[in-house]
Amino acid sequence: xxxxxxxxxxxxxxxxxxxxxxxxxxxxxxxxxxxxxxxxxxxxxxxxxxxxxxxxxxxxxxxxxxxxxxxxxxxxxxxxxxxxxxxxxxxxxxxxxxxxxxxxxxxxxxxxxxxxxxxxxxxxxxxxxxxxxxxxxxxxxxxxxxxxxxxxxxxxxxxxxxxxxxxxxxxxxxxxxxxxxxxxxxxxxxxxxxxxxxxxxxxxxxxxxxxxxxxxxxxxxxxxxxxxxxxxxxxxxxxxxxxxxxxxxxxxxxxxxxxxxxxxxxxxxxxxxxxxxxxxxxxxxxx
Ligand code: SIN
Numbered sequence: 001x002x003x004x005x006x007x008x009x010x011x012x013x014x015x016x017x018x019x020x021x022x023x024x025x026x027x028x029x030x031x032x033x034x035x036x037x038x039x040x041x042x043x044x045x046x047x048x049x050x051x052x053x054x055x056x057x058x059x060x061x062x063x064x065x066x067x068x069x070x071x072x073x074x075x076x077x078x079x080x081x082x083x084x085x086x087x088x089x090x091x092x093x094x095x096x097x098x099x100x101x102x103x104x105x106x107x108x109x110x111x112x113x114x115x116x117x118x119x120x121x122x123x124x125x126x127x128x129x130x131x132x133x134x135x136x137x138x139x140x141x142x143x144x145x146x147x148x149x150x151x152x153x154x155x156x157x158x159x160x161x162x163x164x165x166x167x168x169x170x171x172x173x174x175x176x177x178x179x180x181x182x183x184x185x186x187x188x189x190x191x192x193x194x195x196x197x198x199x200x201x202x203x204x205x206x207x208x209x210x211x212x213x214x215x216x217x218x219x220x221x222x223x224x225x226x227x228x229x230x231x232x233x234x235x236x237x238x239x240x241x242x243x244x245x246x247x248x249x250x251x252x253x254x255x256x257x258x259x260x261x262x263x264x265x266x267x268x269x270x271x272x273x274x275x276x277x278x279x280x281x282x283x284x285x286x287x
Contacts, residue, residue, distance in 0.1 A: 005019055005020070005021045005022075006019065006020045006051070007019050008020065008044075008047040008048075008051065012041060012042075012043045014041045015041035015042075015043040015044045016033065016034055016038075016040065016041060016044045017033055018031055018032060018033035018034045018044070018047070018048070019031070019032050019033055020051045020055065020058075022055070023055075023057075023059065023244050024243065024244040025241065026148040026150070026151040026241070026242050026244075027055065027056050027057055027146055027147070027148035027151070027242070027243070027244045027261065028055055028056070028057045028058075028059065028146065028244030028246075029051055029054070029055030029057070029058055029059070030058075030059045030060075030061070031048070031051065031058050031059065031060050032061075034048075034060060035063070036060055036063050036065055036069065036073050036253055037063070037064060037065055037066075037069045039072075040073075040076060045076050048076075049076075049077065052077075052129075052255065052257060053202055053203055053257070056146070056148055056150070056256065056257045056260050056261050057146045057244060057246075057254065057255070057256045057257070057261060058254070058255050059246065059252060059253075059254050060252070060253040060254070061249065061251065061252055062251045063133065063251050063252070063253045064251060065133050065253065067089065067090040067092075067093045067277065068090060070093065070131060070133050070253075070277060070279050071090055071092045071093065071279055073131065073253075073279075074092070074131050074279040074280075074281055077128070077129060077255075077281050078128055078129075078281040078282055078283075079281065079282040080092035080279050080280065080281060080282075081127060081279070081280035081281060081282050092279050092280075093277050093278070093279055094107070094108060094277070094278045094279070094280070095107030095108065095275065095276075095277060095278075096108055096109050096110075096132070096274075096275070096276040096277075096278055097110060097136075097273075097274060097275040097276070098110040098111050098270075098273065098274050099136075099273050099274075099275055106275075107275065107276075109265075111270065112265075112267050112268070113264070113265055113266055113267040114213070114264055114265040115211075115212045115213040115264055116145075116147060116211050116212045116213060116234065116237060116238055116262045116263065116264040117211045117212070117213035117214050117262055117263065117264070118149075118209070118211055118214075118258050118259075118261065118262050118263075119258050119280065120258075120280070120283075121171040121192065121194060121209070121211070121214050121215075122171050122172050122173040122189070122190045122191050122192050122214060123190065123192055124192055124285055125282065125283050125284055125285050126194075126258060126259075126283050126286065127258045127280045127281060127282070127283045128257070128258060128259060128281045128282060128283035128284070129255055129256055129257045129258050129259070129280075129281045129283075130255065130256060130258060130278055130279065130280045130281060131253060131254070131255040131278065131279045131281070132144070132252075132253070132254045132255075132276045132277070132278050133252070133253050133276065133277045133278075134248045134249065134250055134251065134252045134275075134276050135250065135275040135276065135277060136250065136273045136274060136275040137248040137249065137250055137274055138268040138269060138272035138273070138274050139269075139272060140268065140269070141266050141267055141268030141269065141272075142248065142265060142266065142267075142268035142272075142274050143245050143246055143247050143248065143265070143266045144245075144246045144248070144254070144263055144264070144265050144266075145243050145244070145245045145246070145263060145264045145265075145266065146243065146244050146245075146246065146256055146261050146262070146263050147237045147238055147239075147242050147243050147261060147262045147263070147264075148207075148242050148243075148260065148261060149198075149207030149208045149209065149237055149260050149261060149262060150200075150205050150206070150207045150260050151239075151241070151242040152207065152208045152233070152236040152237040152239070152242055153197065153205075153206045153207050153208050155236055155239070155242075156208075156236065161197075164196050164197050164233075165197055166195075167195070167196040167197075167218055167219070167220070167221075168193045168194060168195055168196060168218070168219045168220075169193065169194065169195075169196050169209075169210050169215050169216070169217065169218045169219060169230075170191055170192070170193050170215070170216045170217055170219065171191060171192055171193075171194055171210075171211075171214045171215050171216065172189060172190070172191035172214055172216050173189045173190045173191065173214070191216070193219060194209055194286045195209055195286055195287060196208070196209060196210050196218060196233070197209060198259065198260075198286045198287070199287060200257075200259050200260050201259070201284060201287075203260070205260065207259070207260045208233050208236065208237055209286060210230060210233050210234070211234065211237070211262050212231075212234040212238070213264075215230060215234075217230070218230065237262055238262075238264075245266075248276075258283065259283065259286070
């Protein structure tokens with residue numbers, strides 16, 4: 001794996017310098033030199049946003065953020081998105097956890113593995129990105145894998161790129177079961193039609209925007225054709241060469257760009273506690 005390091009030297013008084021180390025050939029950068037509990041100078045934030053757009057996923061180790069710190073950090077990037085979790089005082093924080101209190105799970109997405117997906121693509125405006133902070137992690141497993149959908153798109157043949165351009169697909173909130181048990185009934189839950197190939201609004205790069213967990217079918221194709229095409233696109237996204245797999249330590253902060261990545265979770269032992277705090281950032285309509 002080619003590992004390169006970029007230094008971001010800051011020139012304004014009060015600005016913080018930091019380094020970014022590439023974590024895999026296509027995706028992921030580890031940032032050192034920043035304490036995210038402290039306010040960021042405008043020059044530092046501008047450099048950090050540039051690094052985020054370049055690496056798609058940024059990892060910061062050994063951080064200690066309160067809920068409010070995490071939301072404040074998210075605000076540098078956009079509008080924090082509310083939570084579906086009932087447990088947190090700060091409404092922008094969602095818990096991802098398998099911990100049970102009085103028989104009730106305290107967070108969302110509690111147990112086991114999760115297939116590759118981009119967050120909230122069943123909505124008109126899926127998240128722009130999200131920030132996870134690890135509080136408790138299992139001794140093994142529960143890793144989060146991130147796939148570069150740019151790399152997947154770049155690996156398509158010219159003919160496939162031509163064929164896919166202009167196609168749309170239906171994406172549904174269908175992961176109660178996490179496995180496809182049959183054709184999604186669109187009267188049963190939130191779903192949205194989005195382009196199969198998405199153009200990133202800031203970088204202009206194209207990425208594959210269909211995923212294994214939520215994409216149901218490609219609009220206008222016979223089902224047999226859609227069923228043959230979609231797994232080819234998923235497999236391209238999920239190619240090991242296109243992935244960075246994050247092994248969590250307590251105190252990690254990880255932020256991903258939901259417009260050009262997909263993520264999945266590996267299985268972990270049932271008896272082990274896992275607690276991550278997530279703050280989403282509002283996105284826009286994919287094109
Ligand atoms: C998610 O899909 O947002 C959860 C990721 C994780 O639990 O690692």
